[in-house]
Amino acid sequence: MKRFAILSILILISLGCLWFTFRNVNFGEVMSMITSKASSWPWFLASGMVMMMNIIFRGFRYHRILASVPEVSLKRCITITSIMFLGNSILPLRAGEAIRVYLPYRLYSIPLATSMAFHGADRLFDMIAMLVLLTLSLWFAGDTIAPAARTHPVEMFGHSYTFDGLVELAQGSSILILLVGLGGILAVCLIPEQLKRFMGFFSRPLGERWLRATNGFVDHLHSGIAVFRNPRDFILGGFWTFLLWWMVILNVQILSGVFGVDLTWAQAGMVVFLVAVAVSLPQAPGYVGPFHLGFQMSLSICFGVAIPTATAIAYLAHFFQIVPVILLGFICMSIEGISFSSFTEAQQTLEAEPIEDQA
Numbered sequence: 087m088k089r090f091a092i093l094s095i096l097i098l099i100s101l102g103c104l105w106f107t108f109r110n111v112n113f114g115e116v117m118s119m120i121t122s123k124a125s126s127w128p129w130f131l132a133s134g135m136v137m138m139m140n141i142i143f144r145g146f147r148y149h150r151i152l153a154s155v156p157e158v159s160l161k162r163c164i165t166i167t168s169i170m171f172l173g174n175s176i177l178p179l180r181a182g183e184a185i186r187v188y189l190p191y192r193l194y195s196i197p198l199a200t201s202m203a204f205h206g207a208d209r210l211f212d213m214i215a216m217l218v219l220l221t222l223s224l225w226f227a228g229d230t231i232a233p234a235a236r237t238h239p240v241e242m243f244g245h246s247y248t249f250d251g252l253v254e255l256a257q258g259s260s261i262l263i264l265l266v267g268l269g270g271i272l273a274v275c276l277i278p279e280q281l282k283r284f285m286g287f288f289s290r291p292l293g294e295r296w297l298r299a300t301n302g303f304v305d306h307l308h309s310g311i312a313v314f315r316n317p318r319d320f321i322l323g324g325f326w327t328f329l330l331w332w333m334v335i336l337n338v339q340i341l342s343g344v345f346g347v348d349l350t351w352a353q354a355g356m357v358v359f360l361v362a363v364a365v366s367l368p369q370a371p372g373y374v375g376p377f378h379l380g381f382q383m384s385l386s387i388c389f390g391v392a393i394p395t396a397t398a399i400a401y402l403a404h405f406f407q408i409v410p411v412i413l414l415g416f417i418c419m420s421i422e423g424i425s426f427s428s429f430t431e432a433q434q435t436l437e438a439e440p441i442e443d444q445a
């Protein structure tokens with residue numbers, strides 16, 4: 087009953103985002119724009135291949151994270167990663183996250199706590215990548231944001247600001263956010279217990295649940311960092327992180343270019359960052375709703391792209407992000423001989439055996 091209620095809320099959030107995305111859009115016009123680009127099929131094929139490479143590069147990164155377990159092959163890391171994204175794309179409650187923690191436990195008898203640490207290390211790379219991407223995008227594309235609004239003052243908190251001034255403020259803030267983020271990661275590495283006490287000072291008044299959540303978050307990141315036995319694996323993990331996020335940026339550039347919207351890597355990076363923030367919200371399977379809204383608003387508000395064009399690009403970006411990933415995931419499920427019952431088994435195992443007890 088609880089799962090049904092949560093899923094219902096997530097679906098409502100996704101539907102709300104879809105309504106907001108298409109509320110002032112002529113859907114027939116958008117579909118006409120898309121079908122008019124049928125001759126650009128080589129670029130669409132390239133988009134799908136780029137997103138497949140994104141998943142494969144994630145498998146390469148996961149292989150470096152699991153370097154301390156040499157019996158786990160590169161092929162197995164790629165298939166497990168592909169199956170995870172398949173689960174996230176078509177099943178509720180991010181079931182793919184559970185299956186990637188569960189499969190190393192089932193296939194190699196790796197303790198759940200260790201497998202969770204591997205998963206935490208993977209997410210740590212993405213957190214660092216997003217902080218760096220935000221900073222670089224603001225500094226290299228900040229002067230191109232919201233061209234139509236730059237001449238108009240912005241009223242905030244009873245004061246009038248120029249848009250250029252706000253962009254400069256955001257640029258400076260992005261460096262501060264990056265330094266704070268990297269400092270936090272360093273604190274997780276070196277002084278996790280002191281960090282938990284510091285965070286507990288603020289979370290304890292909110293209740294025991296918040297305190298456990300913050301402590302668990304720090305422990306999760308700390309165990310993720312601890313999986314690296316030598317700097318070489320960490321550096322290679324960073325290299326694959328750069329390549330996989332570059333694939334996402336390239337995909338935005340490809341699809342935008344089909345519609346005559348030429349974005350620099352920094353502008354496309356800004357779109358990627360804003361969409362990543364949008365899809366981090368609770369939502370239904372497949373990122374439906376928040377993905378479209380984040381993509382449309384980032385193109386239209388930040389770079390002055392017409393709403394119908396921005397909506398068409400968002401629709402295609404979602405299609406070519408989800409469909410190739412689903413196809414690759416099904417292929418990998420076939421290779422591994424895994425059925426959908428394994429997703430249920432994974433969630434039940436993680437719920438029945440608390441991670442703390444596996445350490």
